[in-house]
Amino acid sequence: MSGARGLPQRRILDTRFGQGQAFVAAWQAWKDDPQGPRILHYVAIAEQAPHGQELPQPHAWYGLLPGVHRLVFEGGHVLLTLCIGDTERMLRQLDFHADAVLLHGDAPIHLKALARCCRRGTGIEVRDPAAGMRQALEGHGFVLQETDDAALRGEFAPAWQPRGPRPAPAAVAGRCIVVGAGLAGAAAAASMARRGWSVQVLEAGPAPACGASGLPAGVLVPHSSPDDNLLSRLSRDGARATLQQAQALLVAGQDFELSGVLEHRLDGPPSQPPPSPAAAVWNRPADPGQKRLAALDAQAAADWHQQAAWIRPARLVQAWLAQPGIALQCGAGVGRLRRDASGWTALAADGRVLAAGEVVIVAAAVGSALLVDGLTLQPVRGQVTWALHDGPLALPPFPVNGDGSFIPAVPTQAGPAWVCGASFERGATDLQPREADQQENIDRLRRLLPSVSAQMEPASRPLQAWVGIRCASNDRRPLVGPVGEGGHDGLWLSTAMGSRGLTFAALAGELIAARIHGEPLPLARNLARALSPDRRKNRPGTRASAGE
Incomplete structure (x- = not known):
């Protein structure tokens, strides 16, 4: 064998x-x-x-x-x-x-x-x-x-013609265009490059991860639900995929930390014991010691996610884009995609040719709707509050989430910083920080971790703000897969990650690469179908602008 x-x-x-x-x-x-x-x-x-x-x-x-x-x-x-x-x-x-x-x-x-x-x-x-x-x-x-x-x-070697779909000719590595250099685009580029493709990444902004993927730090934690619903199963697959990439490509303690995450369920009932040791790895009731480290009451409803981490998304984007076979062009906004007999061409708004290839993967967040007909996406504004700290603050040694999230110590060039938030406003695209959102984040932190909030209020270090625009689909699940029947046109989508880009980007990149090459999928077939762009409520047109 x-x-x-x-x-x-x-x-x-x-x-x-x-x-x-x-x-x-x-x-x-x-x-x-x-x-x-x-x-x-x-x-x-x-x-x-x-x-x-x-x-x-x-x-x-x-x-x-x-x-x-x-x-x-x-x-x-x-x-x-x-x-x-x-x-x-x-x-x-x-x-x-x-x-x-x-x-x-x-x-x-x-x-x-x-x-x-x-x-x-x-x-x-x-x-x-x-x-x-x-x-x-x-x-x-x-x-x-x-x-x-x-x-x-x-x-x-059956003597008859087998029923059901037969394999298409194996994809031959060639040229691939990726539109967008955030988490989704960088992950897709890395997955294709590992399979031998020459990948041209086109980014409209001045640098990679200049949109929502530029978040100072984010929490990677699987969703949990009493009935182990679709999102819970998808997020476990996604968390595993991202953690494997982070451990292979990033520096622990600087770019990420597999610290575990405490979930403080403010209005939740007491947690139920996990059904098996394997399930406990993902989610189990927090023990008294973990609650004590977060200065929570012993009776607080809290869960412990062992396989969870904080990550600096931009570092992961940079590591993916540094893989052999990938070329990045910034300031390269794509105005239109054109398809002809030889494949796809990405054109700027003024008609200049930016790149050409046999396959194009659109990972441009809300901008994806400008390139793919019939695609409905929703912008979601998020503001994060952060501040440097070097004093004797008694902070938990791990992130805490629930009503928002709190990351206690993210390394920066100026020293460690705490990060909390983020706000969530559908339909808004304003990138200017708002004082009201800063106060909302602090109020949520007060509910999530009262003792931590009390230490922040008299702190002399000024509060900072970061604002980004996330992208969501109508049913809040990512859109990952081919545009049109079976991907035969060579146009693919990886977008609408919402507030879970860290969870889904790596999994999405591998899913697209697997579909293109006829490989085993990185998750169960029914879960892959749940991400398909042609599912109800999110069905785009059959192709982007066809050749003229």
Whole structure:
């Protein structure tokens, strides 16, 4: 099951992960083969989460609840998609065609669902085949040969035309245009560059992250809900994706900190115990010590999010844009996108050609609506309050959120700063700071952390303000995916992150790259559909301005 020489990527499907021995072997084979694929995709199914301490990089194997999880290794070039749950159900959540299948004959499997994950020529290896396994596989289109080691090997070669969608021709890395150099655009650019594309990023402003992504610091924390709703599941996938990128690219303690986050639920009932140790990693009732560090009453309703952090978004944007294969052009506002037989051209308002490519990803926040017909987006003004502090303030050692958020110590060139906010005003686009919003942020901080607020009021350091315009969709979920049927036009969207750009940008970039290349998706198929731009309430036109 080693990598195929000369291919841009290889996709292996393993129907029983166990403790990951086959994955580790495939990973090692990839490392040993300097001419192997650029990216190794390993998709594995496990009925129960594996024990991370028995696997490489044990710190990465946390919070593995039932569902689909993406774990990233080797700088994004070895991607494990780990599906935890019933085998047939997990197979139905997959949306790719494997190059090779590893099947364990002593485990029951739904062969029709397995065949849907294969294309003509997909190789298969059956270890320890059970009685009747060969006949069953041949009845579903596999051609097999026996081997000396009591395994079956062969390929998917049905004598009939399989039903359902068949794989499109594999995307060949070429030129990609990304419109927007905020979190969404930088993440998409990095994902495409890792796959060998030459990426031209066009930014209307004078520098990257000059819009909402220029926030002094933000809180990365998964959403939690009693019924584990759609946003909760999406935000866990997004938080994991961003944390993996932050840990690989940023400097801990300066650019980000995996500190955990305390959620003070001002009007909430007492927290319920988590249903499992894996769930507790994401969200559990805060313990008395954590409440004490935040100077909260022992009876306060508060949750603890272990896999949560504060991040300086602009540093993450800069790290993504510094990846090989990416060129950034600032002061390059795109007035129109034109498509012709050779692909896409990005034009300035005066008609100048800014860039050309086979694929264009629009990640221009509210400006995306100017480039994609029929797209409805809402601007959301947010003002953050911050101040330097170097005195003996008794601040919690971690961020606290609930009614707004508070980050206690963000390193700056002038010293540590605390950050609180942000305000939330739909439809407003005014970038001038407002004294009323400063007071609103302080009032919210008073409710969130009374003892901290009391220390701030007599402080002599002046309050500072930062204002940015977020972008939201009608149903408040990001718009991530192709414009038009199946992305055949080469026009893609990554926008409307709202106040969760840190949560969703990395996941969105990987989702778009996976769809373009026919790769395994970085999340369950039903969750990917929930982000699709053509879902109800947010359906754009079939394309931007067509060639004239």
